Amino acid sequence: MGFAEDHLIPLVDEGLGNSAYLVDLGDGRALAMDVSRDLRAVRRAAARRGLSVAFAADTHLHADFLSGAVQLGHDDGATVLASAAGHRAFPHTPLADDEEIELGGLTLRALATPGHTDEHLSYLLLDGARELGVFTGGSLIVGSAARTDLLGPDRTDELARAQYRSLRRLTTLPDATPVWPTHGTGSFCSAPSGSERTTTIGAEKAANPLLAAPDEDTFARRLIAQLGSYPAYFDRLGEINRRGPQVLTGAPTVPPLTAAEVRRLLGSGAQVVDTRPAAAFAAGHIPASVSIPLRDQFASWLGWLLPEDQPLVFVAAGEHDLAEIAWQAYKIGYERIAGHLVGGMEAWLADGGHQTTTEFLRPAGVHGRRYLDVRQSAEFAAGHVPGSVHIELGALAAHAAETPAGAVLACGHGERAMTAASLLERAGRTDVAVLDGGPGDYAAAHGQHLIEGTGGSAS
Template sequence: MEPIAVVDEGLGNSSYLLDLGDGRAAVLDPARDPRPYTGRAGRRGLTVAFAVETHVHADFVTGTRELAADGAQIVAAAGAELAYPHRGVHDGDRVDLGGLVLEAIATPGHTPAHVAWLLRDGETPLGVFTGGALVVGGMARTDLAGRERTGELARAAYRSIRDRLLALPDELPVWPTHGPGSFCSTDATGERTSTIGLEKAGNPLLVGDPDEDTFVARLTAGFGSYPAYFDRLPTENQAGPRVFGRPWPALSLPDLDVDAVQGLLARGAQVVDARPIDRFARGHLPGSISDELRGQFGTWLGWVADPSRPVVLVVDDDQDVDELLRQALTVGVEDIAGRLGGGIEAWRAAGYEVHTLPLIDVDAVDRQDVLDIRQDTEWQAGHLPHAAHVELGALAGGADVPVSGSTAVMCAHGQRSMTAASLIARGRGDSRGLEVVAGSAEDWAQATGRDLEDGA
């Protein structure tokens, strides 16, 4: 029995809808918006009866409580210490789904109380939901429960994989939660599902049957930075996120006139501009953060926005506000005051200052300083000679900007660069001297015929 994968490409995660064969369904690791699960279930004549967690999530707000509001039973590890009604299970416990059974396998590592779920039909194993304990080509990182526990949990992960998961049949399907594009994962391939045998043979963490020290060294070497909101969501998921109920999301996005926006800014609100970067480049509110609405909007919103301050949005009428709210709520950004009514033109018409931030082509990168704000792994794979480097997430965290003159900011496409440039401009108080490169290092090399440098 193959579960239905519900993939969030922006977060790089998969949830699973499992048809129980009796008009009911179970959902594994649901994200906050219940509609992808209830919608798919409804089209198949199913009711979601179980909402099952492998672990306390750091990268998204759990959707179990939304599904529970519709009658589902929440099932999670007892050690997760959830502060809301649920069925807590221990290692070896079995949850009868009405013919099918989920058996809890304690697999600490990614989180201290992580469990994998072995799906059985009677005594016949059908597959295993591994959460972050084993992903395709890697496993999920062990430093999210506190950096001081990284090594301890990495060693626990070694034992979880070697003694528990690899003891399962080679042909058994592996259904992970984390996958390509997830900041929770390490060394993941482009695939989202696998088998135990394929992971034994091809997972870089497991090649050569490593001892514990070798495994830990391989695993922790793959850790890069992760979004700032990862540090707060586990606590919020344990305590129990707010339930919105139906219709979802019950969160309005009122139009705010210019005076209302000015009042909010005076009281500490922040402006997030979700328009495409070419529109932001032509004109935006001073001090606003560019975060173009796309699959990764929510991840970067959670990383660069201050969770203690209300958000005022700038969006255009042709943008999908429902998708914007879905992503914001998925990463726990709920204090959204509204949108600037009339957009940037209303702001300009009221006589207020509008800033610009030029977009330039790669072949225009010449004499100015270059600031590359990609992740370390991207930078090391190839960058412009003599470019300075600091990750976008570090800029959001207050890192010093290593350039001060006329600066071209670049990433892989331009969206992250515009976010970075907007943060730098906000810190400086103006955007003069900043330009954003609409292209990648590879585009620059192709356009100029020059070689990139690699390595740290």
Template sequence: MIARQPLRPAAAAQAPEPGVHGIHDDALANNSYLVEVGQHEAVVIDPPRDPGPQIRLAEQIGVRIAATLETHVHADYVSGAREHAACGADVFVPKDAAVAWLHQNVADGDRVRFGDVAFRALATPGHTPEHLAYVLEHAGEPRAVFTGGSLIVGGAGRTDLLGDARTDELARAQFRSLRLLRQLPDAVRVYPTHGAGSFCLASTTSVENPTIGSERITNPLLAIHDEDTFGDELRRGFGTFPRYYCHLQAVNRAGTRLLRDLSPPPALDPRRVVRRTEEGAVLVDARPIHEWAVGHPAGAISNALRPAFPSWLGWVVPFGTSVILIADGAERAEAVRLARAIGYDDLAVLDGDVDAWRSEGLPTSTTEELTPHEAAERQRAGAVLLDVRQDVEFDVLRIPGALHLELGAIIAGETPDAPAVIAFCGHGERSATAAGLLEQRGVRVANLIGGTAAWVDAGLPVES
């Protein structure tokens, strides 16, 4: 194992135990970490594009962000490494990542040192070919490991993001990477980047304060000792993932514009919005689903502002397409922030509300909303209940007689052959998206208010 020369001068006395602060991103179900390394400095692991939360935390605890470490080239969000570099931080990237912007390469066995603290790189390919994990060492002893998309609490990162041709090869690499990580001491804390709810996962469980020792006991993938069996079990956890994933790794390699260099999205009057949509822009209504249902510009796709907003934006709108948002006030600013988190920078907003659209005499649409009991009555009369949840949700609980088509399949063009459809999901947001898309294809569709949660609360039958 080759250690690099210290990249910063060692402290005169042993630094205190490094503090690790996790920062969870609800929108994309990921974690970044700010690690105190002594001398009033900190290192950030896998920062998202918006550096604000990390910078505010650093100011709160009185440290300067001296460096960032990337575990891999991300497919689900724009890296914030360049944002921190613009503020003076050093940036360390796996040497095989082939990024085109200024950085320092890190290879297997290298140590990035900060006094008594070091981050030792471990080659852990699988989730991506260039993947590294970083073992946090203090005074030469391993304390924690930042596992990125390799070892996840209760599971592992998926290996199919580069396509079917490399899935098996990378699954075998993931098997070997997890075998390597499980050799670390029991007490080493585990800090993955991807968390429960991320589409980058094959599977996961919940363990409080996970360690290598707890993962050996609770992670079923670590109990598998055969590559073929491991690969089969890993692939069983693969679900569908947003379409933008196929583009974002190339974006992260090339580098995006800094947020400070992006202009605020222009506010367009309704007539200008119509012209832009005729040229190919997509009108996305980020208002609550009831407001969308009561009245929305004809052709506007519902994607209510919520933590899942960016994932579904990146699923329903082809990457690189202009997006025009319908949102007001603070919701508008948050929708813009979330869109830019996944590289959707070509943004505009509707100037005024839907009333401004109506005042111009432009066409609007409404979508019928049904309570669970109304939906059940319609089903008995012949309407088709359409479940647009993910396969894994459908496998756990379903409404008897419902047709199942994932929202991603509907986005891809699949359409139920039925005269009347009632769309539903877990709570109503994804089914509103589906309803809008199906309406554009001429399907008569209603949205089930509250989804399966409301159906269960109403005491209506389910299967599990």
């Protein structure tokens, strides 16, 4: 068969920074690669083409989302393809290095490329002897390679060296071979910033700094040096994906709750997550609730900051899509959804509930306060306000006592800073304010210039 460029359909999850792929096999069937449990985009893409998903492959045991392969096997009868070295505990076709699967005119060849995980496979898509492209998952990615510390600090160097050998193997493919990674910009599995999500072997050989490393030792040092922090839930999902996520019998829901029902749930240990915009949260929220505005990154921060075994009650804006909230939670294994407060804060107050407010200040209105930057370390190093203190949002709960008195909390726009304020509030710190803006806005308002480097960090 001929393979046209439009036979490959990337499905980008902007929040997790990942790309899944649907491949039109040309005979009414499709291959789904590295798809998450939230299969809505896959279903839409397949329906537009009139395709049935016949194969579902995973490049590795994902740490950042629950795989949708098991669900596709159950719902569509798809053949699940995965590494034999992963010892998955559900029906699948285990593949070893250089084994091939016929896809009805096309061939998928497994290439062992350990590094990101022990059992990582890349998949070379072939039309006869012609290389159509390679799905590289968390091995070779645009401008880098995925992190090697997910199996613990004692394995990081070993896996970095395995990643070196895997990338060298991939670069033996022809320069024109398209590279289709899973991890990209925005992924905590590690990727540099940039708009490109696909590349070619030749482009990476020419421009990827890791591939310019003269030897294995230098490669390992460079890769490990660029590793930042990652969400806490990453430590759980690999094993769940090995066992196989629970098959869903229907779409997850967010049931309606009255204010009285929310109050009872709070008394039994439920956690309120407020998904409204930062300004709405600042104007009034249920005491001890956590602000995580509903946006692309919602799942990452939910999984980073809250335990998965706590019932969740959501306070949502009227325009919010409750199905989106539910799927973002479910794709990272957060299934204990108690429901949402019907009528929002108006209903809460009408039922006698108390609310808390948070100062939300424009840059020009901030005077005499220490500046606490809660962005990621790489963002801070790229440019920050002079004299600012740095504690990443993910580490803030453990460092609440180090927050300067009366500090103004800041991130890039205000969303993460409002989350930070809500965490500090739960720790008894109600003296802080949140910056409505970012470091550039603050510096411009106060006649300052941003500085680069990592000084000022308290974490």
